Amino acid sequence: MIVDDHEVVRRGIADVVAAAVGLEVVAEAGTAADAMRRGALLKPNVALIDLQLPDGTGIDVIxxxxxxxxxxxxxxxxxxDDDDAVAAAVECGARAYVLKTVRGxxxxxxxxxxxAGRILLDDRTLTRRRQAHPDPTASLTASETKVLDxxxxxxTNRDIAEELGLAEKTVKNHVTSMLAKLGLSRRTQVIAWVASQHTTSWR
Known part of the structure; x- marks a missing residue:
């Protein structure tokens, strides 16, 4: 799925992707609302999302x-090339970012x-994130770190409770505390966040 409010840009990217062997453009969207609706309905494997949209931001869509x-x-x-915007998108789970000026x-x-499951972030972005957050897991307790993994x-909390021999309520408390310390709000963000750490020296 390709999300961009400029039709010429969107169509150009769609044509490039559609022409590639093994790739198919299943949807296009010009607004955040349309992207959210189409994404929920079609569940594309990959979504290219512009950060600036007329009714919101690409971060909202992510x-x-x-x-x-x-x-x-x-x-x-x-x-x-906005470090703050890109870093915010990465924190929400974006796997990569590309400038519209790059070749098709x-x-x-x-x-x-x-x-294929890879996470592509350039050295500058990774360095910036490491400087801003030297070790995001440093404040986690040993139990919270196990729960994080x-x-x-x-x-699920029940599975984790059985795995660690803890009460389900205790696991829930660990999850709540762990999310707060990492600045995350949902379990899906944890999955994306941990995956992104595999490209850094944190973990």
Whole structure:
């Protein structure tokens, strides 16, 4: 799915992606609302999302898709190299970002890589994130760290309780505390966040 409010840009990217072997454009959207609706309905494997939309932001769309279509892997599509915006998108689960000025072949390469499960972030963005958050897990207790890893594997509170020999209520408390310390609000964000850490020196 391609999300961009400029039809010429959107169609151009769609044509490039559709022409690539093994790739198919299942939907296009020009607004955040349309992207959320189509994403929830079609559940695309990958979504390229512009950060600036007329009725919201690409970050709004990424957050919504994390709830309605958690299997969708998102790529930030932007015409400006804004560290803050890109970092915010990454924190919400974006797997990569590309500037609209890159060649079509590069966009196709990024789509293929993200579809295959890779996370593509340039050194500058990773360095900025490490400087801003030297070790996001440093404040977690040993129990919270164990719970973090199990949540990232998609386990429910009941499964985690059985795995660790704890009461389900205790696990719930650990999850609540862990989310607060990491600045996250949902389990799906934990899964995306832990996956992104595999590209850094944190974990």
């Amino acid at each position: 957050r919504d898709l994390a709830q309605t279509s958690p299997e969708t892997r998102t790529i930030v599509l932007t015409s400006f 072949a590069e966009i196709v390469d990024v789509v293929r890589a993200v579809a 199990l949540v990232a594997k998609g386990m």
